[in-house]
Amino acid sequence: MRLNAIVLVCAVVAGMAEPALSADITQQGADNLKRDLTRLLPKDAQKNGSIKVNPAGERYEIIYDLDKMLKTFGSHAGLSVSGLTPWSIFATPEDGGLWKLEGDNSLDVSGTIKAEGQSTTDFSYGIDSYVFNALFDPAISYLRSGDFSTKAIRLTSKTDKEEVKVTAANSTTKLTSSDNEQPGRTNFAASGSMTQLFESVSGTDMPLVEIRADALDFAAAVNGVAAKELREIVAFVIAHADDKKLKRADSEKLKSLLRDAFPLVTSLNETISFNNVTVSAKDGSGGAKSIDYNIAMAGPTNATRFDVGVAAQGITLDSALVPAAYSAFLPQSFSMQFSMPDMDFATFGDELLKMDFTKSKGSDEAGKKAFEKLFKDDNLVIGFPKISAVSSMYDVDVSGELRGHSTSQKDYSLDASILVRDFDKTITAIQDLAKTNPDLNQVSFGLMMAKGFAKTDADGRQRWDINVAKDGAVTINGQVVKGAD
Structure with missing residues (x-):
């Protein structure tokens, strides 16, 4: 295992694991805090001044020298970065052993990445202002709450073949937490927004x-x-970052840590909404008034359900590639939801812990x-659960379930239901287009055949219940269309 940037950042966070015991701001307190922040870092980082802590009135000032930290985990031979300046975070001891963290920093860096056999990439990244006010709990090595805001985010990436630019005006994020009903577990929630997003490629x-x-x-x-268990896992990974393979005792220790941490979470959900999107x-x-994305995972560990969905409303498209006669068939709204129900993470975890971490061979099979x-x-x-598309010419809903095996594309079954509103209107529209495009006559004939199999629901929609064994x-709809192979 090799130490990388992600591990280094985790080390800084996990290192602040001691509670704020005293409100007295002293040099000894600053020295103790620095020791905690660097105790999980490589020895070079403990000595080269990557992190400094100084008394600052009624709080401590923690100075992160980003340039030295970058060099600590080994600068890549093909990577050069300029413009990295130190960041300051102010830490104030609070009642109950918590730390109040405050910061107001900016970033304006540029650099070059040269990888063998690939084009050179020039990049830049900037934030005019990054302000935060948060409450850190050493007992869980994470923030209990916080408010974060940024101004003027910008990113560029350029090679000899492609150039990408990304900007955003402002962003805000709010973090909260609470104790889970299961002792020793924590719930986290975050919400926020970002305005005036722009990307060019x-x-x-x-x-x-x-x-x-x-x-x-x-x-x-x-x-x-x-x-807490995740903190211990991070500490273990950092401690063994340079080990090519684990000793037997360390392997058992890692399995014990993973066993105690399982399941890492009991449920999660996330929604992201883009408003007034345009593409030129x-x-x-074209564009859409809104584009929404969501994921969710919940349920017991032996029957977990994972859901993902995407939806768009108010879709528009203005392109010479789409003839005017066909524009009415473009969807005005669209949604798609998929799920993976009944996943057995309990047995998955048990099987995973049978792996021998002292050996590299056989891990893929395990x-x-x-x-x-x-x-x-x-x-x-x-x-x-739902795939739908609506335009002035059609209104379609599809739902169902596919069963099979991840190792085979043949042995599967399908149950699906298709519901269509105003199906005759769709057929008529296709027939009108077929007058100038005869190739659509076959489509029209296929729709007429499908109508012959349809049932009519109470709301007037046409229904097709399809089963593939x-x-x-x-x-x-119960009629045999094809026999067994």
Whole structure:
């Protein structure tokens, strides 16, 4: 295992694990705090002044020398960075052993990445202002609450073939936490927004594309986090970062830590919404009033459900690539939801802990077995609770479930329901287009055949309940369309 930037950052956070015992601000207190912040870092980082702590009135000033920290974990031969300046964070001891953390910093760096066999990349990253006020709890080595804001974020990346620019005006984030009903576990929640997003992409092989959004809003929650156990795992990884392989005793220790931490979380959910999105390119423009994305995971460890969804409303497209006669068939709204129900993380974890961390060989096979256990002996189930598309010419809803195996593309079954409103209107529209495009006559004929299998629901929609059995047999609304293979 090699120490990298992510491990280094985790070390800084996990290192502040001692409670604020005294409100007296002293040099000895500063020295103790520095010791805690650097105790998990490499020895070079403890000596080269990457982190300094000084008394500052009624609080401590923690100075992170970002340039020295970058060099601590080993600067890549092909990486050069300029403009890194120290950041200051002020820490004030609070009642109950907590720390109040405050900061107001900025960032304006640029650099170059040269990788063998790849194009040189020039990049820059800047933030005019990054302000935060947070409450840190050493008992869980994480923030209990906090308010964060940024102004004028900008990022550029350029190679000899492509250039990307990203900017955002302002962002705000609010973090809260609470004790989980399970002792020793913590719930975290965050929400916030970012305004005036802009991205442009251009290159030698593609014309300029510009993407804009008035705002991005997000909300997320992670419940039942094993914060203390995660801190111990981070400490273990850092302590063994340079080990090529673990000793038997260390392997058992890691398994014990993982066992205590499992499950890492009991549930999670996240939603992201883009408002007033526009896309401009050489061949046309388009956009949507809103684009929403969500993920969620919940349920007992032996029957966990994972959901992901995306939806767009108020979709528009203005392009010469789409003839006017066909524009009415473009969806005005669209949504898609998928799920993976009944995942067995309990058995997955048990199987994973059978791995021998003292050996590198055989880990892929062990991981494959654990993956199969996750889906209960490789019985993979993918649900699609809702896939819908609406335009002035159609209104379609699809739902169902696909069952199979992750190791095979043949042995599967499908149950699906298709509901269509105003199906006759759709058929008529296709027939009108077929007058100028005869190729659509076949589409029209296929829709007429499908109508013959349809049932009519109480709300007037046409319904097709479709079953595809593992033996290849297909039925629609109970009628056999195809026999077994």
